[in-house]
Amino acid sequence: MAPAYGEEKGTGPLSPLDPASKADTDVFQEQPGHDFHYKTLSWQFVSLLMIAEIVSNGMLSLPSALAVVGIVPALILIIFFGVFALYTAKLLIDFKLNHAGVHNMGDAGYVLGGPILRETLSIGTIIFAIFGTGSELLSGQQALSTLSNNGLCSIYLLLIFSMATLLVALPRTLDRVGWLGLFSVCLIAVSGVVAMIGAGVNPVPGRVLDATIPTTFYQAFLAITNPVFAYAGQLAFFIIISEMKHPEDAMKAAWCLQGFSTLFYTIFAVVIYVYIGNTVASPALLSLPPAWAKASFGIALGNFLIAGGLYSHTAAKIIFVRLFRHTEHMYTHTVLGWVVWIVLCFGAVAIAFILAIAVPIFSYLIGIAASLFASWYTYGIAGFFWMHDSYHLKGGWPGIRGRPGQCVLAVLTILAGAFICVAGTYVSVKLIAQAYSEGLVGRPFSC
Template identity: 55%
Template structure:
């Protein structure tokens, strides 16, 4: 037996060594039995979870991948994209197994408590909120770029961000992910169709002066700056636990993860390779900006629903973490109470408001997204998964002897941790150096300017 705790109440979870989860009737289940509740959270099927994951991860981040290929070359770039997709599938499997063993955990913060105690809970909960809010701000900026392209930059950029922030906030308001799930179908279709059209437009009007290289020699700083794009294009694992907590059958979560990673890896590789092949080494980031004006508008316009919902999912996740933390053991979690809805709406306004203020008020906000991704997403997507396996295998068996008995899996878990550490440190290095270089060259604008 092992004791873990979330919030102020401890839960006892039995380890059976098989990777199966305890009964959903167990008191540790984050939402418990919902038969007679007004608000039911556990309504998601695995296909809907897969669609929500795709809507969140396969978003505007993919538009930076062709520029990564331009820096490192076609072959290394595609190898990195495919490798990271396979690696993200493996870490997804570790996260899902950990959640099934610990149904009481709702977020990475709860997982942090299981691994490291109260300090781990606060650090990882903060990291989840921080990255979610910064990611929401990143989607607002993507919406700004899209609206500016559609209207030929007729308004102040800050106004475009504010216009896009309003529907993002409204889509964040449903209390459950199920309330967002069907909207996400349109979101996935929009980014898929936009990607297809973007590739077709690049093929119709290829750059006649383009250069496409199989490999490109570059220094570590330049290469890793480009590699961070595919590294963080898969950075959606911090939402796995939250989504699994709202599934009708969490045991089917890997079906959703396999669907997500298969779609993302294949689509990323095809989109990056085709776009780079037709546009060449001068491809912009986001890559739609390299298309002819007409096709640029069409592609951005079709992609807007995806950018919108992805931002809403990030804001919803940050709000949900705090809301469940406050009301986990009260009637306000499952009932239509004035206090419950008041706090929920306030949290949604707060998270979206912070994302907007950061996006328009911090001149180095794009770099701060990189810092938050390096500090938190690198661990949530890659490194922390290895710690989950080491923790549970240690408690399942005779401590360190369990690692020795499963030495290959233990070595892979340690390698996963080291990869997360490398991504974190290297990502911080290139981002901070980028900030220094940008200030030195006068590229940083003033806050709240067009």
């Protein structure tokens, strides 16, 4: 009998349900004759892709956090969560290096707790990626509406931006969008600089600035969610690292990501707040004079597009790898492989588009999705990764007890993820109720 696809060099045909394919065998089996080569990314391009996905529309809400709790607490939070995200990134990367077959959060869940946890984390990742796509679509629509002076129905603008997002998502391997990552990073950086210049030359007269502002738990945590979710996006770390030539260099990319994002977030939030004051809107660009808002939105438009493409690519790649792991459809041009891939990418963007136009509270639901999933994928679950590998790879409970400092940090990470999840969901639900009571919720399929 001829060997099954992937048996070259003794790899053997590995089922997506085989524990060995999850933990021990690299998710991508590179062979010279393959049409698709996945393990091609350098750590420099990985850092660009991570920045392109994470440093996007989330930064536009940061100045409003300063307007709620004051400049000092908000800056402490921005810097703290940047450092926290770097720490959890290290735990995620260490887990990936210890389990080469982990391609996404679902695979990691299989290692941690078997099939049920795998399905839970897989579904959660796909949902969050689709909601992330929808968030970028709304930002793109908002940018196009600003640029056109609302000259076209927002549904049509959203459709146009969705079609462009689909095109960005379609390349099968991430190296095809690596240079787009560089372009995206440049765009969001220049957009932020233009916004800061616009605020600086047009300061709000009589603006009010506060070092600290007494507030309620609800308002304070609402402000906290801005920096918390501005760093969200580590759900794609496993997927991106899986396509690196040298996954052991992933921590270099994480340092670049968190160093750039924390510094950029801090400068952007402070400058915008100092010149606009407590009346700053969310997104902050809406507080600029029309010409400056158009310039900044127009430049950032490309970043929203690329980030949306990466989110929808992530959702499609999870299902595609699950269906075709270690089969010919992963590595060669087959009709079935291409049809399934295009359908998955189209489905991810289409679902995000439909949610954005059909669900009037979709922008609020994004907050719930971020609370339920990003709180764990970016923060809490990393503590479980450390616990698992310390127990199984370091000699059981003695391996955990022998590193008390790291154990305490891992437990605190788990508790922090749980707190952000519960409190963030509470705040998001209360926001929805408040929006309905104040008549702020529009109608589905309306311009």
